[in-house]
Amino acid sequence: MYSKEIQNLINEFSQFPGIGPKTAQRFVFYLLRKDSRGREKFIIDLKKLNNIFSCSVCGNFSDKKICFICQDKNRLTSKIIIVAEPQDLIAIERTGEYKGLYHILGGLIDTVRDFGPEKLKIGDLFKRLSSSQIKEVIFALNSTIEGESTVLYIVNKIKKDEILSQSIKVTKIARGLPLGAEIEYADEVTLGEALKDRKAI
C-alpha cells in the first residue's frame, strides 16, 4: 500500500519502545510534512549520537570517555547508587538529593526472557567496590520482580565476599505512597511497607 521508502521507515519506527505501526505511520507522515531541510537537521542530530560513549567507570552515556559525574571531584566517593539504565540516573540527579556516585547495570535480571546476571555490568561493579572507599551501596532499581531479583543476586554476592560484606552497608530506596496517591487505591504491599517505614512528623 505504501511505497517501500515509507514502509521501511514505518517498520523502523515500529521497533521504537512503546510504538506500534499506527504511531510509526504518523511519525513518517510527520517527517514527510517537514521539508527536506527539517529532516536534514534531524539526520545531523541523529549522526551526533556517534559521539556518545558509555562512561568507562559508571556506564552512563557521555560525550567524554569518563562522564561528568565520575569526573566531578566534589561528588562523595563513599556512596554508590546502583541503577538499571542511564535514564534512572537522570531521574535521581533531578531530585538534587544525592551527591555520590552511580553504577549502571545496563538492565535487570529477567529469568523469563533469559536475561541473566552475566549480561549486566556486575563484574565491573565488584571491581569498583573492591578498589575504592565505597561505604554504602544504595539500590535504586524498579519495584518489579526483575528489580528485586537483581537486588537479591548482588546482595548475596556482596555477603559472600569476606571483605566487602564487612566494609559495605547495603540499602535500597524506600517504598511508599507516591505523591498524589490515594490510600484507597494503594496496593497492600506498598501500603504495608509505607506503614512499616512510617516517619515521625
Add this chain to the structure above:
Amino acid sequence: MYSKEIQNLINEFSQFPGIGPKTAQRFVFYLLRKDSRGREKFIIDLKKLNNIFSCSVCGNFSDKKICFICQDKNRLTSKIIIVAEPQDLIAIERTGEYKGLYHILGGLIDTVRDFGPEKLKIGDLFKRLSSSQIKEVIFALNSTIEGESTVLYIVNKIKKDEILSQSIKVTKIARGLPLGAEIEYADEVTLGEALKDRKAI
C-alpha cells in the same frame, strides 16, 4: 543534565505527534543502545524520504510524480473521495471497498487555530471537478467540528457553482456504531444517526 547531543535529539523527538519529553528520552536511549550500524540504516531510510513527493493530481504521497492510484487505469473516474490526510486514504484503501479516485485536502478547516480553507487544496479540487467526469463526491472526513465545517464549506462552494451543482452528487460516509461498540455507551448523536440510517436485514 544530558550532553547537548542527547538533549538536541530529545527536543526533536518531542516535536513528533503525541510524543512528550519522557518518551522522546526513551527513543534517544533506544537509539543509543543500537550500535552505530543500526543507526546508520535508520539514517539511510530517513534520507530516502527525499524521494517521496506529493502526487500532483490527488496529493497522496508517492515515489512517482503521479501516484499509483491516479495512474491506475482500472479505477473508476466517476467517484472521488475527499480525505484530509494521506493516512486516511490508506485506511480506506485497506477496506478494499472502493475503486474510485481520491483528493487529499492536506488538513481540515480549524477556525480556532486560524487554519482557514485557503490552506487546503480546495482550489485544486475544484479544478479537478470542473475538468473531469466525476459524478459523485464522497466526503470521508473526521467526525469532528473541523471535519464538519470543512464538508459544509466545500458543499456550499459546489452548490454555488451552476454547473457542478447540477452534475455532481455529494455524499458522506455513514455515521454509526463502530464494530464492538456498546449501545449503552454510545453518544446520542451517533446513536440517533445510526437509528435514522438503519438498514434492512
